[in-house]
Amino acid sequence: MIQTLEDTIIAVSTPPGPGGIGIVRLSGSEALSIAQKIFAIKGLAPEKRPGTLCFGYLLDFERQETLDAGYFCYFPALKSYTREEVVEINLHGSPVLLAEAVRLGIKAGARLARPGEFTLRAYLNGRLDIIQVEAINDLIRASTLDQAKVSFNQLQGSLSRKIFSTRDKLVELLSLLETSLEFPDEDHGLQPETIKGLLNDLLKCLEKLIKSYEQGRVMMEGLTVALLGKTNVGKSTLFNALLEEERSIVTPHPGTTRDYIRENIQVDGVLMRLVDMAGFGLTEHPVEEEGIKRSQKVAEEADGLLLILDVSRKEDLQDLNLLERFKNKKKVLVFNKCDLKPEIDWNRMIEFCPDTPVVKISALRGTNLDELKRQMLTTFSPDQAKQEEIILHEHQKILLEKMKEPLAKALGMVESGYGGEIVVEEIRGALTPLGQLTGEIKSQEVLEGIFKRFCVGK
Ligand SMILES: Nc1nc2c(ncn2[C@@H]2O[C@H](COP(=O)(O)OP(=O)(O)OP(=O)(O)O)[C@@H](O)[C@H]2O)c(=O)[nH]1
Ligand SMILES: [Mg+2]
Structure with a gap:
């Protein structure tokens, strides 16, 4: 699944069947040159007008035939969805024409994209984190407007920011504890009350997110x-x-x-x-x-x-x-x-x-x-208390629970007077589920699970 990013990929990005417009998308280091083989642009070169639609013609370069008229849009790597060179060609939404455009693109050196491969590249190139990746798919597949709104906010990073701020708090707590272990006699000594306070803050935040899944499940499944x-x-x-x-x-x-x-x-x-x-x-x-x-x-x-x-x-x-x-x-x-x-x-x-x-x-x-x-x-309906953030996926909820467990245990230990190494060790247990949640720990299995639900062309 996590394969080479060297190929330039191509796919139809609009849904199957006839439509007003059909879009063929290419991504990769050769996207611009391959796209220009199959599409002749009238006027200024696309590099001179990135992000704008350039009128031109779809060309069968083997037979020197013009197949359709449409628009060509070039996104340089820094500004593109995948963080690679991207070209989108807007044609008439004719399935035979779009299939032919893809065939020509492959002939010119591209490879057919796998489901979700554009988004996979966006993720591997650091443009999106894994929470945003899921949000994109949720947004596309949303069956109600409410769900679409939640997913759009998550795509904009609302949930990621929350999770990353939890991570920062957790890391800060760990480093405070570690310092106080290293220098027990100096001013670094942490009061149990302070540790309890920090742990309680973290737990409250996690519990709120876990609870929000009741609403999230209803949004997703009804x-x-x-x-x-x-x-x-x-x-x-x-x-x-x-x-x-x-x-x-x-x-x-x-x-x-x-x-x-x-x-x-x-x-x-x-x-x-x-x-x-x-x-x-x-x-x-x-x-x-x-x-x-x-x-x-x-x-x-x-x-x-x-x-x-x-x-x-x-x-x-x-x-x-x-x-x-x-x-x-x-x-x-x-x-x-x-x-x-x-x-x-x-x-x-x-x-x-x-x-x-x-x-x-x-x-x-x-x-x-x-x-x-x-x-x-x-x-x-579950209690509709206004939630800032709603968890939509069970596996996210499970990871949050796996984070909560060691932190709750650590809190119990501090309350019973334990200290030092053993508490730190317990708290460290929350880091793995956290890393899986943010996607910083890349697991093949999780990635496959997420990307197999994507369409080709996204
Ligand atoms: N007058 C009247 N008749 C109704 C009403 N609702 C259902 N019926 C009639 O009651 C009969 C049974 O209706 P169904 O909808 O098949 O009942 P059901 O509960 O699905 O029955 P089973 O599938 O056998 O368990 C039919 O003749 C319906 O037309 C109502 O509001 N008023
Ligand atoms: Mg019946």
């Missing part, structure tokens, strides 16, 4: 919301109504849905992964029985439940069993079929789970669904 209830209460009807699409089969017969179906919706910029599933009921059919087992598992793993009741029928033991079984999960109690004459004892149900929010709807008629969505957001 909230999983399972639609739960007895058979025939209208789960699939509600699922379809929320999706605004006839996705799940609805029939008047109990036991219609047997497997589970997932679909995403966005509520106020928050991604929700809705799961429609088999209803709970007495069954002798093995397929239905398996369906119910799956429902049980999905419901247990979900971030929140819509527990649906049919108001046109008298509640029974099964409804109450469900409320009891999932009493510890975050949920909204949904009274469905409110367009029909109610037979249910509302108060009995509400009293059964007193702290659960209640929404009355008709899934069939689409009544009160906005209120339901609002309630889903309020009930299922």
Whole structure:
């Protein structure tokens, strides 16, 4: 993966398929000369006008044919994305034309770029740190605007600055401790209170970042919301109504849905992964029985439940069993079929789970669904305390936890009166996960994991 930077690489950087514009990008020491073989610029040489679009023609230099008209942009190494010479050629977004431009570029001496190789070079050349590298990919793949905003800030270095300042504090603490070990009798002697204070500061900062992952995970993966209830209460009807699409089969017969179906919706910029599933009921059919087992598992793993009741029928033991079984999960109690004459004892149900929010709807008629969505957001979203920085990746959270562990242990040691070498040794344990987090410790495995998620051309 960490291979030679000597080759000049080329790839189409715009998405596959026809489009208004297509961009072919080259990076490497020969980028300018290779690009000029395949593109004839009208007017002043590109070196004389870096960073500007120069009009010209795509040339098949083998057949002396003009293939397209477009623009050529040259970025000198000091100002480019990869910190190497970069050329971007804007052509019409025709997949055959773009493929031909790449073929010609390869003929002229370039090599096809691997996924994420432009960004890999930016990283290896010190233009971006590994946190920013991930932020670029997150930004490109963001499925909500909120996530895109967080990723853009991280690309601008917001999270990196935070992590690097933590590193500076940690290194400073270590050097203070080491000096006081070397010169125990001089003024360098560090008071346990000072060490405790510094460690506490570090721990607080780490804990805040670790906690922010709750929000980050929701941003990246969305909230999983399972639609739960007895058979025939209208789960699939509600699922379809929320999706605004006839996705799940609805029939008047109990036991219609047997497997589970997932679909995403966005509520106020928050991604929700809705799961429609088999209803709970007495069954002798093995397929239905398996369906119910799956429902049980999905419901247990979900971030929140819509527990649906049919108001046109008298509640029974099964409804109450469900409320009891999932009493510890975050949920909204949904009274469905409110367009029909109610037979249910509302108060009995509400009293059964007193702290659960209640929404009355008709899934069939689409009544009160906005209120339901609002309630889903309020009930299922993690605490939206304004976070300065949000961790979006689990592996980053794990590394932060690995940093926290030795520091917390060191604090315990200082509190119990330990000192010197043993505390220093413990604190040093935080340096490896920290280095992995910043990318200063380059691990092949981590890099491969990150870059394999990139597109070719980025
Ligand atoms: N009147 C009325 N009927 C509804 C409403 N919601 C669902 N129904 C009807 O109730 C019946 C069952 O609906 P489904 O959505 O299939 O119910 P389900 O909970 O998915 O059922 P299973 O998949 O069998 O567990 C269908 O005939 C729906 O048209 C509602 O709000 N009002
Ligand atoms: Mg169903």
